[in-house]
Structures are given as structure tokens and as C-alpha cells.
Amino acid sequence: MDEKRKISLERADELHEEIEDFLEFKEEFLRETAEIRDVLSKKHKEELINYFDATEEDWNDWHWQLRHRISSVSLLSKFIKLTDKQYKMFEEISKKFRWATTPYYLSLMDYEDMNYPINLMALPTEAENDKSGELDPMSEEYTNPAPCITRRYPNRLIINVTSSCAMFCRHCQRRRRIGECDRIESEENINAAVEYIKNTKEIRDVLITGGDPLMLPDEMLESIIKQVRAIPHVEIIRIGSRLPVTMPQRITDDLCNMLKKYHPLFMNVQFNHPGELTEDAVAACEKIVNAGIPMGNQMVFLKGINNDKYIVQLLNEGLLKARVRPYYIFHPKQVLGTKHFEITVEEGLKIMKYLRGHTSGLAIPQYILNAPHGLGKIPLLPQYIQESDEEHVKLFTWEGKEVEIVY
Ligand code: SF4
Numbered sequence: 001m002d003e004k005r006k007i008s009l010e011r012a013d014e015l016h017e018e019i020e021d022f023l024e025f026k027e028e029f030l031r032e033t034a035e036i037r038d039v040l041s042k043k044h045k046e047e048l049i050n051y052f053d054a055t056e057e058d059w060n061d062w063h064w065q066l067r068h069r070i071s072s073v074s075l076l077s078k079f080i081k082l083t084d085k086q087y088k089m090f091e092e093i094s095k096k097f098r099w100a101t102t103p104y105y106l107s108l109m110d111y112e113d114m115n116y117p118i119n120l121m122a123l124p125t126e127a128e129n130d131k132s133g134e135l136d137p138m139s140e141e142y143t144n145p146a147p148c149i150t151r152r153y154p155n156r157l158i159i160n161v162t163s164s165c166a167m168f169c170r171h172c173q174r175r176r177r178i179g180e181c182d183r184i185e186s187e188e189n190i191n192a193a194v195e196y197i198k199n200t201k202e203i204r205d206v207l208i209t210g211g212d213p214l215m216l217p218d219e220m221l222e223s224i225i226k227q228v229r230a231i232p233h234v235e236i237i238r239i240g241s242r243l244p245v246t247m248p249q250r251i252t253d254d255l256c257n258m259l260k261k262y263h264p265l266f267m268n269v270q271f272n273h274p275g276e277l278t279e280d281a282v283a284a285c286e287k288i289v290n291a292g293i294p295m296g297n298q299m300v301f302l303k304g305i306n307n308d309k310y311i312v313q314l315l316n317e318g319l320l321k322a323r324v325r326p327y328y329i330f331h332p333k334q335v336l337g338t339k340h341f342e343i344t345v346e347e348g349l350k351i352m353k354y355l356r357g358h359t360s361g362l363a364i365p366q367y368i369l370n371a372p373h374g375l376g377k378i379p380l381l382p383q384y385i386q387e388s389d390e391e392h393v394k395l396f397t398w399e400g401k402e403v404e405i406v407y
Helices: 003-051 062-067 084-096 103-107 117-122 187-198 218-229 253-262 279-290 309-321 345-358
Strands: 156-160 205-209 236-240 265-269 295-300 324-330 366-371 376-380 385-388 392-396 402-406
Touching: 003 103, 003 309, 003 345, 103 117, 156 187, 187 218, 205 218, 218 236, 218 253, 253 265, 253 279, 279 295, 295 309, 309 324, 309 345, 345 366, 345 376
Parallel strands: 156 205, 205 236, 236 265, 265 295, 295 324, 324 366
Antiparallel strands: 366 376, 385 392, 392 402
């Protein structure tokens, strides 16, 4: 064997060692998913279908999913056994922060373990009583130059078309907007927003969001997209939705056929845990991508859910398989009632540092902290530059080895 091949093989062994722990973790996670989670969620689905005296066809109909949302403690307790203390706590939290889950998302939960990440994202916990944080840390109300509009950047803006969502995520950063009722913006407000965009020539990118814009009926959503698309200076339209995750039944052929008339159109979703990447959710993403709509994922770092390097790697690699590009990881904002999900920037950076080198660049999103008071996104990067001047730069590689480039 020649010397070069010998060195290459030694390096290959070193690299294999680097990934061994993750591979073990992945095997265990997938085994557990196949043996326990999949079996459990099928069982839960059957129970829910029987309870509501429904059919498979009903289950696959998003209107049925919405009509049968579980939003009362008494109904929830038919499926998950709650202690008296939990029952009372759920009722108490419900008075402060609304909660609801689709039957589909409930079927993914672990009925025995309230700390299972899917449960934590959907069901209230006592920690929501914590009084720290604000309802609007982004001061969105001060970046609202016209009805339904949020504008934080020179050439792009957001239209918030509804306050309704299929499920009320416990970590929601927009609790303020979705808190009280399901309210679709009035035609008058939408028209005023469209007028603002028409009159603001520098706006080239419009994000339609909410709440969740896919909660609107197809015709209403189409009417908004059509008006925005007709504005000559709007180059791209983006939709922000979590429905492919919490109610994938919403992604119908009719919806995709409608959306694909308005290219260039992009969609960003929010998967936070690999347990959300179910067959149904992946199939929903496939439909969207097959309609020519590039998809990106905007994960939020959440303690107890994804503040783990292997979970993030597994999620991002799973997303790529579903043809969804991991786009952003958001640092959690200090929103009232969500303190228990917060992590430190240091912890987030450690995970980002691990990802580099251990997975492909496509599976490494940008880590972003949204500055308070609507001051915009701040990218957070692990430190790779050790020192730099006009003559040289000293850097660290992904393995922490030092390299120097002399100019
Ligand atoms: S889908 Fe988005 S806006 Fe709606 S509750 Fe969840 S995080 Fe909040």
C-alpha cells in the first residue's frame, strides 16, 4: 500500500470515530420511532377516529381536523389520563393562554410522558405561569406602518392575514396575536395592506403569514396572493406556515394547484423535532415541493425539545430527505409564558459548532437572534477567527485545529 493511501485510510478511521456516537443515537432513535412511536400514533389515531365516530376519509379532511380540535381539558382527559393537579393546572393556564391541538397532532403524543417533546409543544405546563418576558418583545406594534403590515427591513415586509392557527404552540413567539380568538383580517385591512405595498416601490419580497395563512380557505388566500402578485415591483412571495407539521391534511392537491399559479413562491415551515417528521408531514412537504415551491425550515431552539446536537442533526438531515432546506434556527425570544423553553446563546453556539463538519452544509441553517424592538435579525456564528491583520489570518477548523493563511 502506498503512503498516500495509508494516510487516507487512517484519516477515514478518524472520521468514522467522529460520527460513531451520532450513528448509535440515530439507530436507537429510529428503532424507538419504528417500534414504539409509530405503533402508538396509529393506535391513538384509531382511538380518536372511533371516539368521534369518524372515518379515515374524515381524518384526512382538514376541515374535519379543525372541527374536532381538542381544546378543553375534559375532552383531552378522555385520551390522556390527567392527575387532579394536572387537570386544575390545565384549566388555570387555559384562562391565560389559549390552547388547542388537532386530533392529528394529539395522535403523535406520548400519553404516558408529559415531557415528550411533542406533548411539550402542544399542551400547557405549569411553567407558563412564570411572569418574566413580554408579550411583544419585538415591538411589532411599532413596525406596523399600515394595517396587517410588519416592516423591519428596507425592501421586504410581512402581511399578517389572520390570527388563527390549527394548534396553539406553547412556545409561540406571537402569542399576543393568536391569544384570544380566530380572526381573519377584514377585506378592508387587507386592501389597505396591498395598497401600502403598491405605493412602496422598494418592496420586492412579501411574506404572507399570521397566525397561519393556510388557515384561510383557498379562495380567500388566492385572492390575497393574486393581488400581491399583480404588483409589478413584488418579485417574490413567501408563505410562512406550520400546518404541514400540525395539520398536514391541509396540503391538498387543490391548494398546491392554486399556489403554483403564482410563482416565484416560497414556503417556510417550522419543524422543531424529528418526531414531527411523520409520513403524513413528509408527504405534505413533497406535494408542496412538487408544485415547484422551494421549502425552508425555521426551527426555534427550545429547551427540552431540541437543545441537543444530535436531535438537531437528525432533524436537519431528515428535512433534507423531505426536500426541505434547513433555513434558520431562531434563538427563542423572551415571550411571556415561554421562559421554560429558553436556552443561552452559548448553548446554541455549541450546537452550531458541532454541526459544522459533522453534517453537510445544506443541513446547517443560519442561527439567528431577533433583536428586541424590531431591530432585525442578528446572525450568530461560532468563533473561527483567532487573529487577523493585514498580513495574516489565524483560524480554527471544524475540529479545532489551528491554520494560518499568510497574504
Ligand atoms: S403555528 Fe406559529 S403562529 Fe401559530 S401558534 Fe404555532 S408558533 Fe404560533
